Each structure stands twice: as structure tokens, then as C-alpha cells.
Amino acid sequence: MGIDPLVASLAAMPTVCRCVAILVTLSVAGCGSSKPGTDVGSTSVTQTVQQTTTGTRTSPHPASDTRRLQVHAVARDNPKKSAFGASARLSGPGTLQVLLRPSREQGTSAQRLTISRPNPQTMKLVTTPSGGGKAETSTVRLADESLKIDRLVYGCQLPPKTFCPLRRVSREGQRVTLTTKGGRLPVLLSVVIQRKTTDATARLAPLGPSSPGSPVTAVAQVTRLATKADEKGTPLAAEVRAGAGASVRVLVRAAKGSPADGALRIAVPRMSGQTIEVRAGGVASRPASTAKIVAFSGRLRVAQISYTCGLPPATFCPLKPVAQNGKRVVFRIPTPRVPVVLTFKLAAA
Numbered sequence: 001m002g003i004d005p006l007v008a009s010l011a012a013m014p015t016v017c018r019c020v021a022i023l024v025t026l027s028v029a030g031c032g033s034s035k036p037g038t039d040v041g042s043t044s045v046t047q048t049v050q051q052t053t054t055g056t057r058t059s060p061h062p063a064s065d066t067r068r069l070q071v072h073a074v075a076r077d078n079p080k081k082s083a084f085g086a087s088a089r090l091s092g093p094g095t096l097q098v099l100l101r102p103s104r105e106q107g108t109s110a111q112r113l114t115i116s117r118p119n120p121q122t123m124k125l126v127t128t129p130s131g132g133g134k135a136e137t138s139t140v141r142l143a144d145e146s147l148k149i150d151r152l153v154y155g156c157q158l159p160p161k162t163f164c165p166l167r168r169v170s171r172e173g174q175r176v177t178l179t180t181k182g183g184r185l186p187v188l189l190s191v192v193i194q195r196k197t198t199d200a201t202a203r204l205a206p207l208g209p210s211s212p213g214s215p216v217t218a219v220a221q222v223t224r225l226a227t228k229a230d231e232k233g234t235p236l237a238a239e240v241r242a243g244a245g246a247s248v249r250v251l252v253r254a255a256k257g258s259p260a261d262g263a264l265r266i267a268v269p270r271m272s273g274q275t276i277e278v279r280a281g282g283v284a285s286r287p288a289s290t291a292k293i294v295a296f297s298g299r300l301r302v303a304q305i306s307y308t309c310g311l312p313p314a315t316f317c318p319l320k321p322v323a324q325n326g327k328r329v330v331f332r333i334p335t336p337r338v339p340v341v342l343t344f345k346l347a348a349a
Helices: 004-013
Strands: 050-052 054-057 069-076 089-090 094-100 111-119 120-128 136-142 148-152 152-155 168-171 174-179 187-194 207-210 218-224 239-242 245-252 258-259 265-269 273-278 287-296 300-310 321-325 328-336 340-348
Touching: 054 340, 069 089, 069 120, 069 136, 120 265, 187 287, 218 239, 218 273, 245 258, 245 287, 245 321, 265 340, 273 300, 273 340
Parallel strands: 089 136, 207 258, 218 287, 239 287
Antiparallel strands: 050 054, 069 094, 094 187, 111 120, 111 174, 120 136, 148 187, 152 300, 168 174, 218 245, 245 340, 265 273, 265 328, 273 287, 300 340, 321 328
């Protein structure tokens, strides 16, 4: 079976192995976008607040003042680094980073961030604490009106170090509103801006008649992500070999024509073993597909599970485990119309 461009781009996303939230590639597919011609396309948002075993870091370019809302733009053809500030300018296609800090007055209260396009060459961002307080505004000047917001993605990680930065993502015409869950960690969002946006609905897999709760047929594939020692990684396949410390990505794609409102089951073992077998689709006793991670030597375990989400309609989130114990984590997901992508950090038993 060939690999379509969507799957290839998902598999090529950068590793998220050391992040509490996901670092998502700027070319990630399966995220919401608008039809060409709209002022605000699908916003691409990447949660990149990182928490390693030695502490938390928010960005390689820290903010320069105490504002809650700050922005920083990097053009693709001129990747010059600059500090965060109250405003930014983007000279061409590139990435807009948005730093959203917790409110000092409101502590860990949630915040609402609105991204709008008041005129062809200006993007306006406004954040307001949910518990009340002063709103802050940032503006981004765009070189020309052909530059449009293309995609939105954000990331989460499962317990014990759960961190999912957004509680709600909504869109009304040219306005995108994001609501954070609150907390003490800042949120760093990355907005991908292109001259030509894509239609997310064209990438959604067609579904069959509604059948609530019915099992979904799916195909699971796995790839070992590239590292400094292994620059290329491996292509998507039914099986991959890996060692402790590696990061692997599992991609599960529901079959075309799967029942609408069905339930896609994905089971991830938590027990260590020479082989880690991820079961996808079907039912517990008879999965539709399996993806295997085979240890180079010894035994492996899944130390961390993280995943990416996108702005509707091209998303499979929210993703909630229905069972989590010493043996496995089991997800039951309403029939997704885009591939489900999970990233595992592996450790020795």
C-alpha cells in the first residue's frame, strides 16, 4: 500500500520525545484550514512549552518584558532571530510565535485568545483572563494581503505529566478563539502563514452510515524518528526496530467508509517486553491491525505517550483513554477522518 502525502507529512513531523506538550512540524497535515480567498485560514498553533527531567523551558528566545501576550515572527526566506515583543512584522511566508503567559493578577485562571484579521495587512491578537482583568493586544503587520494563516495544531501528553494547553478552539468566519485551561506554565503557539492555503475538508476521509459505537477497521503503521545518530529514521511500516531512548511514531488510519460515530480502539501496552505491540481497530479480542516495536536487545517499555491535535474539522481530538492501568492504555475515539498520530518515548525495562 502506497503512502499518501498526508501520511508522509505526518510521519515526517519532528520528535516530541522530551516535551510535556508536542513540538509539531510546520508542515503537519491533517489540521484545519480554510478555503483559498478567506482572510483567516486555519490557524496553526503549536504548544511548545517543554518540560524535561531537569525543569521547564518555554522558548529559545525568551520574552523581553512582562506582558502576558507577546509575538515573534520568522520569515521562511529570512530566518533572522529576534526578541518577543508587543508587535511583529512578517515579510513573507513563515511562522508567527505567540507567547501567552499566565496572568499575575488572576494566577492560574484560564485565558481567552482571539486571532482576527481586521484588514488585509494586519493580524490582531487579543487575550483576556477568564476571571476578568485587563485585556492585552498584539498586532502583526503582513507584507501583503496574499499572506494567510494556513494551519493550526497543538499538543498534549498523557499522565502522569499531563499538559494539554487548550480547552476550547472555535472558529466563526474570520475569527479564531482559543481558550487555555489555565495553569502556571506559559503557552507558546506557532502560527504557520502561507500564500496558498489548503482546504482541510478535501483531506477528510469519507465515512459510511452512522452506527454509534460500532468497531472501526483501521491500519496501524510505525516509524522510528530521526535523531542525531540516525538522521533518516525509518519509513512507515508494520514493524520497526528501536532501542531505549528512541522515539517512535505510530500512525493509525481508519478505513474509508468506516461507520460514522463508530469507535476506533487503540491499545498501547504499558508492560515491558522484547516486542511492544500496538493494537488498532476492531475489538479487544480481534484487532484490525497491529504495529510492532521490536527491541534491538533486552526489553523496552513506553515511558511517555504524546499526541497532536488540530483545529476542526481535521482533528481526532479530544483524545481520552477509557482505561489506564499497569498493563495498557486503551483509547476509544469517535471515527476519525484524519490519521491518529501518537508519539512514544521508549525506555529500558
